[in-house]
Amino acid sequence: MKPSAQNTLTIAGAGLAGALLATLLARAGWQVEVFEKRADPRSVGYEGGRSINLALAERGLHALRQAGLHEAVLAQAVMMRGRMVHHPDGHTALQRYGKDDSEVIWSVHRGRLNLLLLDAAEAAGARLHFHARLDRVDFDAKHATFVDDRDGSSIGHAFDVLIGADGAGSALRGAIDQITPLGERFESLGHGYKELEIEPSADGGFRIEPNALHIWPRGRYMCIALPNTERTFTVTLFLPLQASDGMPGFDALPDAAAARALFERDFASALAHIPDFDADWAAHPIGQLATLYLDRWHLDGRAVLLGDAAHAMVPFHGQGMNCAFEDCAALAACIAGADDFAGAFAAFQAQRLPNACAIQQMALENYLEMRDRVDDADFLLQRELERLLAQRDPERFVPRYSMVTFRRIPYATALARGRVQRELLVEATRGHTSLADVDLAALDAAVRDRLSTLDPD
Ligand code: FAD
Numbered sequence: 001m002k003p004s005a006q007n008t009l010t011i012a013g014a015g016l017a018g019a020l021l022a023t024l025l026a027r028a029g030w031q032v033e034v035f036e037k038r039a040d041p042r043s044v045g046y047e048g049g050r051s052i053n054l055a056l057a058e059r060g061l062h063a064l065r066q067a068g069l070h071e072a073v074l075a076q077a078v079m080m081r082g083r084m085v086h087h088p089d090g091h092t093a094l095q096r097y098g099k100d101d102s103e104v105i106w107s108v109h110r111g112r113l114n115l116l117l118l119d120a121a122e123a124a125g126a127r128l129h130f131h132a133r134l135d136r137v138d139f140d141a142k143h144a145t146f147v148d149d150r151d152g153s154s155i156g157h158a159f160d161v162l163i164g165a166d167g168a169g170s171a172l173r174g175a176i177d178q179i180t181p182l183g184e185r186f187e188s189l190g191h192g193y194k195e196l197e198i199e200p201s202a203d204g205g206f207r208i209e210p211n212a213l214h215i216w217p218r219g220r221y222m223c224i225a226l227p228n229t230e231r232t233f234t235v236t237l238f239l240p241l242q243a244s245d246g247m248p249g250f251d252a253l254p255d256a257a258a259a260r261a262l263f264e265r266d267f268a269s270a271l272a273h274i275p276d277f278d279a280d281w282a283a284h285p286i287g288q289l290a291t292l293y294l295d296r297w298h299l300d301g302r303a304v305l306l307g308d309a310a311h312a313m314v315p316f317h318g319q320g321m322n323c324a325f326e327d328c329a330a331l332a333a334c335i336a337g338a339d340d341f342a343g344a345f346a347a348f349q350a351q352r353l354p355n356a357c358a359i360q361q362m363a364l365e366n367y368l369e370m371r372d373r374v375d376d377a378d379f380l381l382q383r384e385l386e387r388l389l390a391q392r393d394p395e396r397f398v399p400r401y402s403m404v405t406f407r408r409i410p411y412a413t414a415l416a417r418g419r420v421q422r423e424l425l426v427e428a429t430r431g432h433t434s435l436a437d438v439d440l441a442a443l444d445a446a447v448r449d450r451l452s453t454l455d456p457d
């Protein structure tokens with residue numbers, strides 16, 4: 001489809017996906033209107049002024065490249081070469097993510113990234129409306145009502161096409177679901193999260209290694225920390241909502257003192273760097289974690305969902321935003337390539353829904369791996385062999401983490417190939433404690449037999 005003056009694309013939500021999609025579509029020549037329930041963060045500062053950061057990887061970076069924004073984003077990012085594991089005895093070990101510094105991920109500031117994307121959307125010609133929460137939709141009349149929550153006033157808006165980039169609690173999803181059931185299922189993880197902050201050191205430097213994603217795995221729960229350009233770190237505690245069998249849970253931490261006791265016992269090396277622990281604990285709410293599955297993402301050619309509104313996932317692969325950005329590029333391409341919006345949205349769903357399910361599953365699996373496998377001997381031996389096989393046959397054997405993080409092959413392909421690779425690793429290391437006695441020639445043959453070569457990309 002070619003953009004036309006009659007066709008306005010209306011986007012609900014000016015978060016990460018909404019703002020990038022607005023940029024891509026406006027740059028392609030479409031008239032774009034974006035409605036966001038919150039205030040313009042460029043005038044009020046992002047909520048609470050807290051630094052929340054996210055890991056940006058190749059998929060997200062590639063979509064930003066398509067909008068010409070990757071350099072500006074990377075200029076504000078901190079490189080992370082690997083995960084720095086903090087063991088209970090206090091020693092640390094860096095597990096590299098990729099083969100060298102060409103395979104790294106980036107810690108970006110959510111609020112700042114959002115500002116940059118909003119500026120880009122506006123510069124590309126999109127019209128942004130703030131204090132405008134999508135409230136009701138009349139799909140027959142193609143009329144939407146947006147409410148300003150400051151005073152309850154509302155404005156009506158006639159739309160041609162409505163795009164829902166309004167996050168996990170999507171109002172557009174609720175409205176479509178009333179017309180055509182979307183098959184919505186939320187699966188709560190039963191774990192929540194809380195954010196804390198590591199301040200710069202007295203001399204203004206980073207208190208711990210800046211170029212890493214820090215992780216304190218403790219079996220059923222863990223902490224992570226991502227670096228910020230201002231030399232702070234945002235720490236996130238992931239913990240079951242309910243305590244059980246002597247295991248801690250948020251419900252058994254009534255106040256900051258109880259939380260501090262948990263940190264003194266299990267995360268002492270993190271606590272030492274969190275000067276405002278009690279204030280942080282009291283001020284920050286407990287976040288919920290869940291996976292959202294839908295059977296359908298669109299209502300013929302009138303409305304479509306993307307990003308968290310379509311497929312919220314648990315954050316343990318650091319791919320929610322990356323997947324949402326990949327959705328934006330895919331939707332823009334489907335709109336450009338189809339004859340009408342119904343065709344574009346059907347193609348988008350067909351392409352993206354199976355891949356969203358695949359990353360949702362891999363993100364859940366990564367939680368188990370993060371919490372209780374990063375320091376387990378079998379796992380480390382498998383990882384060592386994985387790296388070796390990746391060196392011996394780099395066209396065929398690409399670690400699943402790398403396929404997800406450094407490549408752009410469909411997530412579903414990464415999941416399927418990862419399964420084959422896992423089988424090979426488990427079979428080859430069974431009963432072994434070192435790689436010295438693994439039959440590598442036989443394994444090379446098995447790799448050639450069971451894995452096709454992967455497109456370089
Ligand atoms: P959102 O960012 O939620 O944006 C939705 C926007 O819509 C918001 O601005 C909201 O105000 C607005 N809105 C909501 N309702 C309405 C309405 N009715 N009308 C108008 N506007 C509305 N992803 C990564 O890639 N890497 C990471 O390291 C990572 N870490 C994470 C850590 C945690 C603890 C969590 C919870 C998530 C993490 N994610 C990460 C996932 C990432 O945050 C999301 O996938 C991403 O924000 C999705 O973008 P979105 O634009 O779809 O939704």
Ligand code: E0Q
Pocket residue numbers: 055083105213224315316317318319366370
């Ligand atoms: C990444 C980068 C919130 C979060 C974000 C992440 C990652 C993790 C653990 C978490 C996965 C990993 N990871 O280190 O394997 O790669 O984004 Cl908890």
